[in-house]
Structure formats: C-alpha cells, structure tokens
Amino acid sequence: MRYAETGFNLEVDLTRGNIERVATDPRDTELYLGGLGTNAKLLWDRVPPEVEPFSPDNLLIFSAGLLCGTPATGCNRTIVSTISPQTLLMAFSMMGGFWAPELKYAGYDKVIFRGKSPDLVYLWIHNDKVELRDASHLRGKGAGETAELIRQELKQPHAQVASIGLAGENRVYFASIEQGRSSASRGGIGAVMGDKGLKAIAVRGTKDVHIARPVEFMELCSEVLKYIKFRNENPIPGVMPILAGLGSPQEMAVHDEKWHTENFMWGNSRLRRKDFWNQDVARTWMETLDKMRTRLISCYNCPMKCGATISAPGVPTYMMKCFSKLTYTMAAMSDLEFGLRIAQRATEYGVDGFSAPQVMAFGLELHEAGILTDQDMAGLPAGNEERFYWLLDKIVRREGIGDVLANGTYWAAQQIGKGADAFAHNNIKKHEQLPLKLSMLNPIYFLMYATGEKINITQIEGQFPQAPFAAREEREAFVEDWIQVPDEKFKQYFLDWEPRGEKSMPFYPTVQMCCDIVDWQEKMHYIDDALGMCAGLSSFPLKPPYHIHNYPKFISAGAGIDMDEAKLTQAAKRYRTLVRAINIRRGMRRKDEKPPENHWKKRFPELEKELLDTYYKFKGWNNDGIPTRESLHELGLDYVSADFVNRGILTDKAEATPPGASTEQ
C-alpha cells in the first residue's frame, strides 16, 4: 500500500485518444519525492533536447505534490511541468487552489499528456472513469467561464477545473492555466496546453488518501496549526508589513501600497515614481478596493486568505491573488480601478499577470520610439487605457502586431529588429521579470537571479531577511526564536550584517555566506514544489511553520518513507540538479545566467564573477554551470553524466568542459 501518494499516474495520449492508468515505482518517490522532483525525472527520461515545445513529443505534466490531500495545512499545489515556448527550457509553474487534492482523491498523483488532439477536447476524471470529451463548444471561452460550463454540463458542482482561455488556445507565449483563484502562469505553459488541443481538465475524486503513521502525522499538523496562530498574532517587527506575516504577500488585504508603487517600476519597468503615494491616492485606492473586493478567500485546507473575489461594476466577478493587483495598473501608469478591471479580462483570456502588462507597455514604448509604425499599430485607440485593452485583445487573438507581441518581449524584439531588443530590457533567460530596478548590487539576489531556473524571483527567495536590521538589539531579538535555520551559522551571518560600513552589501555577506544563503532559500522552495506545499507557509515568508527540521518528519509519518534532514537535503539537491541537467542539455550555459543589465545601477563585475565561480563550485557545477561527473555520481545521477558524455557536454575526464560546449544549440 502507498501512503500520501496514490501510486498511480494517468498517461493520456492526445493524438490517439488513449488513456492509461500506470502504477509508479515507489523507489522514484524515495529519490525524487514527487511533484516537481518526479516531473523532472519524467522530462529527463522522455523529452530529449531536440523536442520543441510545440512538438507532440513534448510532455505536459500536471502533478499533485507528495503530501497534497493529506491534512498538512496549505499543501494543495499543482506543479505543471513542460518545455517552455518562451525560454525553451523546462518550465515548472505551479498553482494553489483545489485541483491537486481533488486529483489525489480521484486516485492519481499525476496526469501526463503527450501528443496533440486533432480537435479541441477536455479531460474529465471522475475516480476510475476518465474520458476525453469534445470541447469545440468551449473554443474561445474564457478560462473561468469554461470551468463553470464544464461543471454545469457534467452536473458536477464539486468538480475542480483547470482551463485555458483564448491566449492558451492561440499559443501566446505567456498564456497561463487558470483554476479558480489560482493560476500556473510562468513559462507559457498555457500555450503548450493549447497546442495540444486541451482546453481543460476537470476532476472529481471521492477516494481516500492514506497516511502511514496517522497519530504522529496529526501531531505534526497540530503543531503547524499552533505555530500559524502564533505567527498570525506575532508579526515580525522591523520588516515591512507584507513581509511580516505568513502567506503570499497579503495584497488583497492591504490598502497601503506606498512601498510597491514607489519602489517598483511603472510602464515597461521604466519609471520609478518616488513621490507617487499621497493621501488622495491612498483614499481613492482604498475606496476602489473596498468597493470591488467581495471576500478574502483561500486555497484548499489553508487559513491564509491570500486571494479575493473581485467584482468591478459592469464586469463579471473573478478571483485574484497577490501582485497582479498592481501589475496592470503600473504598466499602464493608471490607477487601481483600471488594474482591477482589465485583470478580469486578462484572467479570462488566461495570461501571466507579470508578463502580459509588461509586453503591452513594451509595445507602446516601441510605437513611441517609432520602431513600431502607425501602420503596425493600425487601429490603436487614442486613450491610454483603451490602448491596453486593445493590445490585450490583439495579443490573445494573435491579430496584427498582437501576433508578434504574443511571443513575449524577447522574441518580439528579435522579430521586430530595428533596435527593439534594447526595449526588451527586463528579461532573464528570455522571460520577463518583476519590474524592479535598484541602485546597489545585492550579492544574494545576484546569485538567485542569475542561477534561478524557476524564472521567478519570488519562487526562490525567502527565509533570510531581504535587508539587514539597523540595530544589533533588533537582530538579536530576531535570531532568538529563529528555529528554521538549517545551521546556527545563519544566525551569525545575520547578526553581523550591517546596513552600512564594513559588514554591509555588496561585500557582506561574504561570497561564501551568499552561497549558503542562496542554497538554503532555493532548497526550501524545491522541497515545497515536490511536496506540493505553498511557499506562503514555507519557503517564502520569514519564520514559516514548515522548515527543514519538521519536513522529514512529515514525509516519514505521511508517506512512510524513512527520511531525515540529510536524506531530504540530498533528494532536493538530486532533482534540483536534474532540472539543471535538463536545461543544460537544452543549451543553457553560464552566459545565460545573468540578471538584466540595468537591474542595479552600481555593478561590481569582479565580485559578480567571484560569486558565480564560487556558487557553481559550491553546487557541484563546473565553471560553465554544468553539473560535474563527480557531483552527478554522488547524487546517483550517473545516467545524466553518461548522457552528457554522449552528447559531448562533458568529457570522460572529470571537470573538463570541452571547447564549444557553451555555444547555444
């Protein structure tokens, strides 16, 4: 008997319409846990680097995390993995909501799609009954609309539906997969779903998920609940309010947006408006949010209320979370009312709330600069806000200039030429980033931005405070109950970290310390992504209820796998390395690992080189970012080095990188 996981995947061949239920190997769970970990293994085994994102051979994997469906609070994430049309690397966007636990209750850990359906279809999973159904009547429907229509036609009000909108159908490179209040948005995975002719997956499950050692597991869960209560009552002093508590940043709850509006960039990540926030703005925006926000809502089995139902007068109600609250507002240099209104349409179309607004602002910048002509933009309305609606419609339909912009800023700039690439200035690995432009290099963030393969900074940061505390007493108070640190040394790093002087950035934390900090932060996210835990209760906030010390116990008691900190750390390192291996095999190298050039004004090239050199070594990668044969061997990934040697990515001799290995494929 399998515990926590069901032990079965669904394999769906969309080309032939064939569906199989396949038992999985419990040894893979032990080595790669589940979720992201086992997804990476599948992609490595079955998607060779020659496979293009829109090839029928590309896989699209929907996975529940290992502990989804158990009583572990906040464990509800669906990890969607495929090859991204935008980065051409592995994409593993995730979503909260209710879908993953429902899949578990239906009796499956993953749904693995291959091939392409000749007609638009959706998959209906109802326990043992699984069928592909015609979706031609859903073509062009919004993502949320689709979910409602499917629930109605199946007469299944409890079914959970993940779906794409027009953007996914038309293979927009930043199309999302939407599911209630949640979405898997990064990397253009919605485009892959659309390419496969798959409009939605509806799931309803009424079976049991089993726990290996129930009493022990419940005690762990109760401790977590108790700690969540404690943290809700005791926000962390000395940091800004959205970082003081648990959960995703509480964007739906807060009114005070001084920090975001004055520190994040407006337009196409261009303009910092240092005196933007004033009493008038504060009052108007508060009225807007109070008027439109119906209720704060949660994902499955989680007390944090990170999402909200939004009802803008005259448009249908929709659900929103986190920072998409401001991305449209700020890209269009408009106000909150506009942002909340256009987000409704964007959510129904199914586009990434980070990329889409930046792409539109980028298009308008190019027009202003004369790179896109009036002819290119024929039909462009005069009003600023109307322009954003117009561009959104053009993009998701791939009409006119929208067909170019639908490929994201990087690829659109390549197509447009005429110096357009200078305007695609906020990308890492061809993907739009948070609109942030800062002054002094932050060595920790430098490493995270450069080497992150999750493409989104919020998905690898957390745990360690973003900035030093001014007074030593504050720091001492902070470390006092800092039980989450994997090692006591992190407390010392933080205690000695000063805002100014000798022990301040960029030279403190030292290069070695930065490696430790970045590795810890990233590791916790990778563990979350295998277990299906929301980063909002674990890797993202300071002092979270889940950490490296209680996670092994959760896995042992829940899944019945013997686990301790060392073994968990090793497992996370194993599949993290496998993700890198997939990307290395697809051509990613050191040259791709860099933050946007203008991310910081003051750069330190020598220090940056040392940071990257040292971090690569620390991670067991060679100087080009390729995992070495020794480190692969240590992780039990000899099959990766064999493949690397075969392909000439590594030579038989350890450590050496053959010449030419760093040329892009």
Next chain:
Amino acid sequence: MGEKKKKTVKTIKVDVDKCNGCRACEMICSAFHSAPKYSGNNPARARIRVIREPLKDVYVPVYAGENAKAECMGRDKYVIDGKEYEECAFCRASCPSRDVFKEPDSGLPLRCDMCESDPTLEKPLCVQWCLVDALTYEEREEDVEEEVKLDDVETGLESLVAKHGLQKVMDTFARMSKKG
C-alpha cells in the same frame, strides 16, 4: 412525562461571512472519522460540507443531520443580503436529491456526532481547524424534559407494530407464548 433537567447542549455557531472556503473542516472531519483515526482523508466522507459558489460569494458550512428517505418539496430560494441561496444550502439532511452526506462507496448516510470520542475533545475538530473563526463552539445550558427511555424490547416491538399493525403483533405474540 419526565422531569425537568439541566442539560448541556453543544452547538456550533456558523458565521458565513467569515468563511474563507478552504474546506479544512471537511478534510479534518473525514480524517477524524476514518478508521484507524486519521489514517485516511477524503472530504467526500465529511459530515460537514461547505456549500461554495465563489463567484456568487456563497459560502455555507453545513452539518450533516438526519437522513431523509425521500426528496422534499423544498426547492425554494432564499435571498439574503442580495445573495441568492438554494434552500438545500442550509439543509442538514442526506437525501436522494444530492450526493452530500453519504459515504461515497456505500451511499450510507453520514451524520455529525460533534467528534464524540473518548477522551472527549475540547471542541469538535472542524472548529479547532477553522482559524478564520467561521465555526465557533458554544455550549449552553438548557432546561429539557427528561425523556422516558424505552427499553430495547419495547423499541423493537414498536417498530413491529408500526410495520405490521398492533393486532398482528398481538396475535403472533399470543401464538408464540402458547408454543411455550
């Protein structure tokens, strides 16, 4: 008739405005009632269900009560504070017209027992897991008339009488007593 007595009534106050729709109550209910305790999770077995229509802002946690063998007439609608609720949203019965409050495998009806167990829990688990306070536990003292309890034989006979009629039961009883 019985005499008046003080009785502690266990109640759960449901504040629908505070519900965040997370369904932790369903999850923990199913875990508690699995055997062995906490060994399985399956909200479809829960004795509480959140009637949930996010886009209409309808969130009603409702507890399983008596089983109704037939569908009722009640398919009316309530409008409260401008929001429309199906009458079923407030109904505790497991009944033929919907799939809630029934064991998914056997279809047998489920009923909330306020997490009765030994030792007694301080509060039902759905309340303990509801950190947003949509569910709160309240005990109140009530004067109740002590019911005169029928013993088992009497209960059995009553149901036989209900089914076959008093005369038939009496005849049968008489015949059986003659046989000695």
